[in-house]
Amino acid sequence: MKKLMTLFILVCMLCVSFSGMLFAGDEAEDKAVISQPAPAAETTAPATGPKPDPTGAGTGGAADVIGATSGAPTADDMKNLGSSEPLAVKLADVIGHNRIAINMVWMLFCGFLVMFMQAGFALAETGFTRAKNAGHTMAMNFMVYGIGMLGYWMCGFAIQMGGVGGVASLGGGTVLNGEFIINLFGKDFGLFGTKGFFLSGVTYDAVVFSIFLFQMVFMDTTATIPTGSMAERWTFKSFVVYGFFIAGIVYPLYANWVWGGGWLSQLGKNFALGHGHVDFAGSSVVHMTGGVAALAGAIVLGPRLGKFKADGTPNAMPGHHIPMALTGCFILAFGWFGFNAGSTLAGGDLRIGVVAVNTMLASAAASFSSMAYMWIRYGKPDISMIANGFLAGLVAITAPCAFVNSVSAVIIGIIAGIILCISVFFVERVMKVDDPVGAISVHGVNGAWGVLALGLFADGTYGDNFNGVAGTVRGLFYGDASQFIAQVIGTATNIIFVFVVMYVFFKILDKIIPLRPSAEMELSGLDQSEVAVTAYPDFTIQQTHR
DSSP, rough: OOHHHHHHHHHHHHHHHHHHHHHHTTTTTTOOTTBBBOHHHHHHHHOOOOOOOSSSSTTGGGGTTSSSSSSSSOOOHHHHHHHHHHHHHHHHHHHHHHHHHHHHHHHHHHHHHHHHHHHHHHHHHHHHHGGGGGHHHHHHHHHHHHHHHHIIIIHHHHHTTSSSBBGGGGOOEEEEEEEEEEEEEEEEEEEOOOOOOGOGGGGHHHHHHHHHHHHHHHHHHHHHHHHHHHTTTHHHHHHHHHHHIIIIHHHHHHHHHSSOOOTTTHHHHOOOTBBBBBOOOOIIIIIIHHHHHHHHHHOOOOOOSBHHHHHBBBBOOOOSSSSHHHHHHHHHHHHHHHHHHHHGGTTTTTHHHHHHHHHHHHHHHHHHHHHHHHHHHSSSSHHHHHHHHHHHHHHHTTTTTTTTTHHHHHHHHHHHHHHHHHHHIIIISSSSOOOOOIIIIIIIHHHHHHHHHHHHHSSSSSSSSSSGGOOOOOOGGGTOOOHHHHHHHHHHHHHHHHHHHHHHHOOOOOOOOOOSSHHHHHHSSHHHHHHSSSHHHHHHHHHHTT
16 A cells, blocks of 8 residues: 555656646747737737746836826836936836835735744644644644645646736736636636746746745645644545645636636626626635635545434534634734735735735624624633634635725624634534534635625725726625626635535545545544654553553
């Protein structure tokens, strides 16, 4: 079995590597049949095609000052200055370069915050599970970072962002101009990118590398969510294969459709459905994808031994360290400012203040409504449900955070906290799915609520030209029913695509590398048997000698 597992992993990596090198070799020229330049690249790139800028020294200039704000110089102003005030043009180049530098530093700093969220996930999931599996749960949360990053570097980033056509606020990235497009009903439907495999070739570019870092840590959030729903009964070797699969293929595909210029983002242009499917910071792209994958994995894996009685009623399996779990939730909330406010991709976009406050308010409202619901319904506030409600509010506000006012943010959070409580009991008692940390309800259910909430509450004060559609983003309650329809389509697509693909993947993987350890290993705990370490050796010794 060990030889078979090793062979399987090597074959998967070789296949991915071969496909990456194949595409990388074609990066110098666009294939008209499968790769078309994105719109942004068509209007800005020279005839010979965009060139990489590995140092960043040539990125940002006078062109990045023009139109940057309402009072910025126009192109005609710069021409007039060029003939009479050459020094002013040089100063404009410096100002433009600094503007791009500020935006890039902002994005990278927020990416570092999101990376730290991995510590929050590790503490939250480990605290909500039992002591005998603490080392194993921590190991999954730790290694999903390294595994996911390598898979995303090999092919995930290219599939997601390879056809985005550049990021205007960063003044570059136009070398990402290859998108696989099919034409249906006279409309173009982008399916996946074709530039950026192994961050090599023309994508050896300072802006592209910065975009990679920011997008990679978002992907890693998705990849770690199923480690919670599948905790305490998942073999580490099958987890490793999963990590490459979700980071290299599943997440990037849906992310391309929403953030990489793919077909969901173009529903507005193609079918006049608002601004297409809009997800500012990842309620659907990140959280719903992870939550739906978590549901598929938990169903295939089955419940923990002893979770359900013979009559189907659940047994309580409380987490071993609630203070640890709550500390993890606060770390996640801190990192979430990078998640949401960082998605402006521009430190000069002063909407970041509104985004940050909306994020805080929604989390506070959701924790309060979770507390109130449990107190009224069951007689006491439940701190574990309050903590998950807190996260549910953060998940729900992630998509609409830039497009709603503070009152709407609080309403979204209140509803998220109540949905969380109802969903946790529904998943466990009706669906009979064992989710030790509530990942399905926190991320999957409230991820869906977040993107739908955007389609309801977006107030039309922000988002002009979002996804290439003129005008600001408005929801159903502010006069644009078509935006809500686009949100419904994006939500339904995520549920169908992610669940089907991940369910089939887990079923096939289970035939090759069993997902579950033996009953004996599961009952004794997975720390020693799976990751060769015991999280609490002193505690185990005391238990043994009683």
